[in-house]
Amino acid sequence: MKPAERHAELCAEIARHDYLYYVRDAPEISDRQYDRLFQELKDLERAHPELVQPSSPTQRVGERPRQGVVKVEHEHPMFSLDNSYDEDELREFDRRVRDGLGHAGYSYVAEPKLDGASIETIFDGGALHLGVTRGDGRVGEDVTDNVRTIRAVPLTIDEPRKLTLRGEVVIYRRDLDAMNDKRVARGEEPFANPRNAAAGALRLLDSREAAERQLRVFYYDIVERHYETHAQALDAIDRLGLPSHKLHRLCKDVDEVLGFVHDFDARRSSLPYETDGVVVKVNELALRDELGTTARFPRWAIAFKFEAERALTKVLSITADVGRTGALTPVANLEPVQLSGTVVSRASLHNIDYVEEKDVRVGDTVSIEKAGEIIPQVISVQLESRPRGTRRWKPPEHCPICETPVERAEDEAALRCINGRCPGRVKAGIFYFTRRGAMDVDRLGKALVEQLVDRELLRDVGDIFGLKEHRETLLGLERMGEKSVDNVLEAIDRARTGRSLSQLLTGLGIPLVGTVAAQLIAERYGTLQALLDTPAETIAEQLDQLHGIGPKIAESVAAYFGDEVNREVARKLIAHGVVAEQQVVEAAEGPLSGSAFCVTGTLSEPRDAIHEKIRAAGGEVHRSVKKGTTYLVAGAKVGASKLKSADRHGTEVIDEEKLAALIAG
Numbered sequence: 001m002k003p004a005e006r007h008a009e010l011c012a013e014i015a016r017h018d019y020l021y022y023v024r025d026a027p028e029i030s031d032r033q034y035d036r037l038f039q040e041l042k043d044l045e046r047a048h049p050e051l052v053q054p055s056s057p058t059q060r061v062g063e064r065p066r067q068g069v070v071k072v073e074h075e076h077p078m079f080s081l082d083n084s085y086d087e088d089e090l091r092e093f094d095r096r097v098r099d100g101l102g103h104a105g106y107s108y109v110a111e112p113k114l115d116g117a118s119i120e121t122i123f124d125g126g127a128l129h130l131g132v133t134r135g136d137g138r139v140g141e142d143v144t145d146n147v148r149t150i151r152a153v154p155l156t157i158d159e160p161r162k163l164t165l166r167g168e169v170v171i172y173r174r175d176l177d178a179m180n181d182k183r184v185a186r187g188e189e190p191f192a193n194p195r196n197a198a199a200g201a202l203r204l205l206d207s208r209e210a211a212e213r214q215l216r217v218f219y220y221d222i223v224e225r226h227y228e229t230h231a232q233a234l235d236a237i238d239r240l241g242l243p244s245h246k247l248h249r250l251c252k253d254v255d256e257v258l259g260f261v262h263d264f265d266a267r268r269s270s271l272p273y274e275t276d277g278v279v280v281k282v283n284e285l286a287l288r289d290e291l292g293t294t295a296r297f298p299r300w301a302i303a304f305k306f307e308a309e310r311a312l313t314k315v316l317s318i319t320a321d322v323g324r325t326g327a328l329t330p331v332a333n334l335e336p337v338q339l340s341g342t343v344v345s346r347a348s349l350h351n352i353d354y355v356e357e358k359d360v361r362v363g364d365t366v367s368i369e370k371a372g373e374i375i376p377q378v379i380s381v382q383l384e385s386r387p388r389g390t391r392r393w394k395p396p397e398h399c400p401i402c403e404t405p406v407e408r409a410e411d412e413a414a415l416r417c418i419n420g421r422c423p424g425r426v427k428a429g430i431f432y433f434t435r436r437g438a439m440d441v442d443r444l445g446k447a448l449v450e451q452l453v454d455r456e457l458l459r460d461v462g463d464i465f466g467l468k469e470h471r472e473t474l475l476g477l478e479r480m481g482e483k484s485v486d487n488v489l490e491a492i493d494r495a496r497t498g499r500s501l502s503q504l505l506t507g508l509g510i511p512l513v514g515t516v517a518a519q520l521i522a523e524r525y526g527t528l529q530a531l532l533d534t535p536a537e538t539i540a541e542q543l544d545q546l547h548g549i550g551p552k553i554a555e556s557v558a559a560y561f562g563d564e565v566n567r568e569v570a571r572k573l574i575a576h577g578v579v580a581e582q583q584v585v586e587a588a589e590g591p592l593s594g595s596a597f598c599v600t601g602t603l604s605e606p607r608d609a610i611h612e613k614i615r616a617a618g619g620e621v622h623r624s625v626k627k628g629t630t631y632l633v634a635g636a637k638v639g640a641s642k643l644k645s646a647d648r649h650g651t652e653v654i655d656e657e658k659l660a661a662l663i664a665g
C-alpha cells in the first residue's frame with residue numbers, strides 16, 4: 001500500500017475509534033491497540049512529513065502556547081437563560097409562551113442543563129474551523145487550539161455547509177478527582193468543582209496543558225436554520241458523529257416537561273458529569289422567531305434549576321487548618337450530618353473575610369452544601385435560630401498549632417503562620433512530599449506522620465530518610481508492629497533510591513514549581529547537589545533562559561536554594577543517601593553554540609518562534625541585553641535604550657536576515 005493510502009486509512013481509523021470511545025461510549029479496541037495505531041501514524045508522518053495535514057489526529061495538540069488572547073465577535077449573540085425554581089414558575093413561563101404565540105400549537109424539548117463552560121464551535125467545508133468561549137455573550141475568546149485537543153470533537157465532519165454548534169464543555173467527575181489528586185501532590189490548589197476546572201482549561205494558553213484536562217463537549221444547539229425543529233437539530237448533531245447528551249425528551253405540554261424534570265432529577269447523580277437543572281426549549285424554530293428575545297434571555301427557553309443538596313447542622317467550634325505554606329483556612333466543626341451520601345462533620349469557611357461577612361458563630365445553625373463541590377461549604381447562617389449569648393468569631397492572632405503570631409499580607413485574604421518549623425506546616429509539607437506524584441512513600445500515612453512530627457522524630461522531609469536509626473521508637477508507636485515498621489522502612493528505602501530529581505523537586509513544594517517546571521529544572525541540573533553548588537543568582541539566570549520557565553519561577557527557585565533552612569534540608573537528604581538523579585538534557589549543539597542572542601522589535605514571526613530557532617541551533621537566549629549577550633537581533637521599531645545597552649555591552653546588532661545566515665551556518 002502507498003504511504004498516502006495507509007496515512008488516510010490510519011487517520012480515518014483513529015477518528016472512528018475516538019468516536020466510538022468518546023461519543024458512543026462503546027470502544028471496540030483496547031488502549032494498547034489504539035496507542036499502536038497512533039504510533040504507526042506518527043512514524044509514518046515522520047518518514048513522510050508531506051502527508052501531515054491539520055486534520056491528522058497527530059495535530060490535535062499544538063507545539064507551542066498561543067501568544068495571548070484573541071477576541072472573536074459572535075455572529076449571533078450567545079444568550080443566557082432565565083431561571084425558574086419550582087413548578088409554579090415553570091407554569092408561569094408556559095403561560096407567557098402561550099400568550100406570546102396566541103395559540104397552544106407548540107411543543108417543548110426538555111434536556112439536561114450541563115454544568116460546565118459554554119462553547120461555540122464552527123465547522124465549515126467539513127472541517128473544524130473555530131472554537132470560541134461565550135465571553136460576555138457578544139465577544140468571546142478564540143480557543144480553537146484547546147477545542148482541537150478534545151477527542152470527542154471530530155476534526156472533520158460529513159457536512160460541507162457552515163455549522164455553528166453550541167454546547168457545554170465539561171469534565172467528568174472521576175477525571176476531576178484524578179486531576180485533583182495530582183494537583184494536591186504537586187502542592188497546588190485542587191479545583192473546587194468541574195465547572196471551574198473546565199472553564200479554566202478552556203482558556204489556557206498552552207494546548208498541551210489543556211489536553212491533559214480531559215475535557216469533553218456535549219453540543220445542544222445548531223445556530224443555522226438547516227432544520228425545522230430543535231429535536232431534528234439534536235438528531236442531526238448525533239448523526240454527524242458529534243457528541244450530544246442524548247437525554248432529551250420531546251414533550252407535548254408543560255405537564256410532560258414536569259414529568260421529565262422529575263425523572264431526570266432521580267437519575268442525574270448517576271451521570272458521569274455534573275448537571276444543575278433542566279433546560280426547557282420551544283421545539284419549533286419558526287415559533288422561536290415569533291417569540292423573540294428580551295435584552296438578555298430568549299423568550300422561548302428557560303432553565304429549571306435543581307436545588308443543590310443542602311443540610312442544616314450546628315457549629316460546634318471554628319478552628320483553622322494550617323497549610324504547607326502557613327496559610328490558615330478557617331473550618332467549621334459541625335454536629336455530624338448526612339449530606340449527598342456521606343457524613344459531614346467539617347465544612348470550609350474559605351477565609352477570614354468570609355467568616356466575618358457571614359458572621360458565622362459557634363452555636364449557630366448553618367446550611368451546608370456540596371453542590372458538586374468536593375469539600376462541603378458553609379453557605380448561610382440561620383439567624384432566627386441563633387442562641388443567646390453567642391459572640392462574633394475572632395480571627396486567631398496566633399497560629400493554632402505553634403502559637404507564633406500570625407501575619408496578613410496586604411493583598412491577601414489569608415492569614416499566615418510564618419514559622420517555618422511550625423508542626424502544622426511541617427506535617428502538611430511532609431504529606432506533600434510523600435504523596436504519589438512526588439516521592440511516593442506509600443506506607444508513610446497521615447496518622448503516622450502526625451505521631452512522628454509530634455514526637456519530634458520528623459522536623460523536615462530530610463528526617464524521613466534517617467528513620468531507620470529509630471526503629472525502636474517506631475515499634476513503640478500506635479499500631480506499629482515489626483511487620484508494619486519493616487514495611488514503612490522498606491517504602492522509605494525504595495523512595496531513597498528509586499525517585500527522579502523531578503519527583504523530589506515536586507515534593508519540596510517550591511512555590512510556583514509544579515511537575516512540569518520540576519521536570520525542566522531537573523533536566524537542567526541532574527542532581528540536588530548541582531543545585532546546591534550553583535549560586536542563587538546563577539540559578540535565576542540559568543533558569544530564566546530555560547524554555548518553559550518564566551522569570552517568576554526562576555526567581556522562586558533561586559530564592560528557595562538561597563535560603564539556609566532549605567539548603568540544610570537538601571544537605572540532609574543527600575547525606576541520607578537520597579539519590580534522585582535525572583538525565584541532564586544538554587542544550588542543542590549547533591552553529592549558534594557559544595553565542596547569546598537578545599531579540600527585540602517587530603519581527604516577521606512571533607518572538608517565541610525565533611527564540612525556539614535560536615535554541616534549536618545551540619544558541620542561548622537573553623531576555624535583555626547584558627554582559628555576555630553576543631548579538632542583538634533587531635526588528636522594526638527598536639527602542640533606543642536597547643541599542644544603547646548593546647553599545648555599552650559590546651553586543652553586535654544584527655537583523656533577521658543575518659540571524660538566518662548564522663543559523664544556516
Ligand code: IVH
Nearest residue numbers: 079080081111112113114118168220279298
Ligand atoms: S441553551 C438561548 N441548553 O446554561 C439558549 N444551555 O444560562 C442558551 N447550558 O450559557 C443555551 N446546558 O452554557 C442550553 N442543554 C443546554 C444547556 C445550556 C447548559 C448552559 C449554557 C448557557 C447557560 C444558560
